[in-house]
Amino acid sequence: RAEYAGVFTDPALNEVSGLAASHVHPGIYWAQNDGDNGSKLIAIRSDGTPVATFLVEGAENADWEDMDSFELDGKHYLLVADTGDNGGIRKTLNLIVFEEPARLKDGDSIRPAWTIPFRWPDGARDCEATAVDAAAGEVLLISKKRVPPELFRVPLRASEGLKSAERVTTLSGISQ
Numbered sequence: 001r002a003e004y005a006g007v008f009t010d011p012a013l014n015e016v017s018g019l020a021a022s023h024v025h026p027g028i029y030w031a032q033n034d035g036d037n038g039s040k041l042i043a044i045r046s047d048g049t050p051v052a053t054f055l056v057e058g059a060e061n062a063d064w065e066d067m068d069s070f071e072l073d074g075k076h077y078l079l080v081a082d083t084g085d086n087g088g089i090r091k092t093l094n095l096i097v098f099e100e101p102a103r104l105k106d107g108d109s110i111r112p113a114w115t116i117p118f119r120w121p122d123g124a125r126d127c128e129a130t131a132v133d134a135a136a137g138e139v140l141l142i143s144k145k146r147v148p149p150e151l152f153r154v155p156l157r158a159s160e161g162l163k164s165a166e167r168v169t170t171l172s173g174i175s176q
Contacts (some may be wrong), residue, residue, distance in 0.1 A: 005046050007098075010048075010049075012040075012159060013031060014033065015033045015034040015037055016034075020033050020069040022043070023069050023070075024075040024076050025043070028044070028051060029044060030042070030069065031044050032067050034063065035064060037061065039051075039055070039059060040055050040056055041080070041098070052104040052108070053151050055108075056110055057110070059080045059112050059115065062084075064084070065080065065083050065128040065129075066080075067080050075104075076099070077098065080096045080097075081096075081130040082140070083141065085124055085127070088124040088125065092117055092118070094115050095115070095130070097114050111138060114158030116154060119163075124141065125144070126145050127144060129141070138153045138154065138156050139155075140153050148173075149174055150167055150169070150170050151168045153166050153168055163164060
C-alpha cells in the first residue's frame with residue numbers, strides 16, 4: 001500500500017523519472033531526472049532530501065526514464081534506462097549500468113561500467129518502465145502508447161554490438 005514519504009523541494013530534482021533503493025547505503029535512494037536535465041545521479045534520503053550529486057561522464061541524458069538497482073556477481077549496480085521516445089523517432093536506445101558508489105561525496109563523478117545499446121524489433125516506441133532480473137540475466141522493458149502494452153527483454157550483461165529487444169508478451173488488462 002502506497003503512503004506519503006516526502007516531497008522533492010530541491011530544484012535539482014525538478015523532473016524525477018527514475019528512483020531506486022540503494023543496496024550499499026541503507027536509507028538512501030538514487031534518483032535521476034528526465035531528459036534535458038543534465039546527466040547526473042542524485043543520492044537522496046527517503047524524505048526527498050538530497051545527499052550527494054554525482055556527475056555522469058561518458059553517457060548523455062537523451063531521455064532517461066527509469067532506474068533500477070541490482071546485485072550481480074557480488075557487486076551492486078544501478079541501471080539507467082535511456083528509453084524515452086515520445087516522438088517515436090529514436091532508432092537506438094541505451095541501458096546504462098553504473099557500479100554503485102561506495103561513498104556519497106557530493107560533486108564526485110561516475111562513469112558507466114557498461115552500456116547496452118538496443119533497438120526495438122519492429123520500429124520505434126516509448127518505454128518508461130524497466131526492471132532488472134539479475135538471476136535471469138535480463139532487463140525487462142514495458143512499452144508505452146501501445147494497446148495493450150508489451151513486455152520486452154534484453155540481455156543484462158555487457159556484450160558487443162546492438163541488441164534487438166525480444167518481445168515476451170502483451171500485458172492485457174492494463175489500462176492505457
